Amino acid sequence: MVVHSPYIWEILMQVPIKIQWEQLCDSVEKLELEIAQTDFPIPTPQMCKLLIVGEDHRFYEHLGVDLFALCRALWKTVFCGVRQGGSTIAMQFVRAVTGRYEKTWRRKFIEIFFAVRLTRYIPKDRLPILYLWIAYYGWGMNNFRQACTRLRINPKSINVFEAAKLVARLKYPEPGECGSEHLEKIQRRGRHLITLANTMSESLKSYGEIQNETF
Template sequence: MFVKLITLIALFFYKEQWEILYIRARRKYSKNLDGNKRMFPYLLIETLIIAEDKRFYKHYGFDPIAIVRALQRIIFYKKLEGASTITQQLVRTLLNDKEITIKRKVREIFLSVLLEVKLSKTIISELYLYEAYFGWKMNGIQEACLRKNYNIWDLNLEQSIALIARLKYPEPRFLSDEQEKKINQRESYLIRQLKTWKESNHG
């Protein structure tokens, strides 16, 4: 009932943006993805979810828990923290909408719910990887793998972590010591998170 209400509101207020978004998503999907079959190693998708959206399989496009946590950090610690889900990031990327306003954020949430009604989690996660920015000459997972000399269809743990770490810290053309340090710290963090994730789910 909740999701149906959100979709009705979204279609009423954001019909034009939704049509653009869905056309672009379908075009990218038809061009790059093979039906509902997973195209990438599950390890890569798992690392993406742990890094960017731990409750990816539990929400309907936006994460209320992450939003509340981000608001608390802003109010009590004056610290900005991202609360966007993978679906929201995909919406923002496909619409090329970089406006930093509450209005844009609200619109993004409604469109994300609509997108999750129309597309599976598998398609959304893989579309995001196809569109995400990993650094200089790394627009999307294909270019990122090409630049790093990775086999896109046979990524191991180390390679998956290296790629996903660059979503937070995109690799520039010329990597400074400080930038390399941030990427290495992100990789170490993701290794710890993966270990905790596996222990909590299989322990």
């Protein structure tokens, strides 16, 4: 409710916040143009579904910010000493585009504000594609194209397991020297994502069914 307040909007849209918002919008438009003009295949619907179930399972139930997830993450951090993510896909996308990762309340509040505005600025179904296109998957994998190239994945015929492991790398980015233990974490995460995707609600049916494969 606070982020919709005209008074808060007036404060936040002062320079330099207004400039940051305009830069964000400009970056989104450039990304859309890049995707429209590229011959490289974009992230598949299955990848989008895996992203939603893994990172933002209430994607279609909020307006860019999952207040329940944020409160839960805050509780875990303050009272349990356990860091837990509460960021939506929109919030993660804002971070990826702006490159702002400093751990301050001001940065977080602006990120929340921009995420809400962003879901009203572009069609919500575009967010998973845009985020997967520029997301960090690990060393030498600063976007979808680089990840496919380094992992020798053919994006035209990417299978479910490859898609799941790519999305898993958002939680467990692959280092330059990747040991068997880290690769196993990625595989376990991938299996978990596929299981989740096959048990999700009707809201994700448009992304298609995801069948388990042998890992």
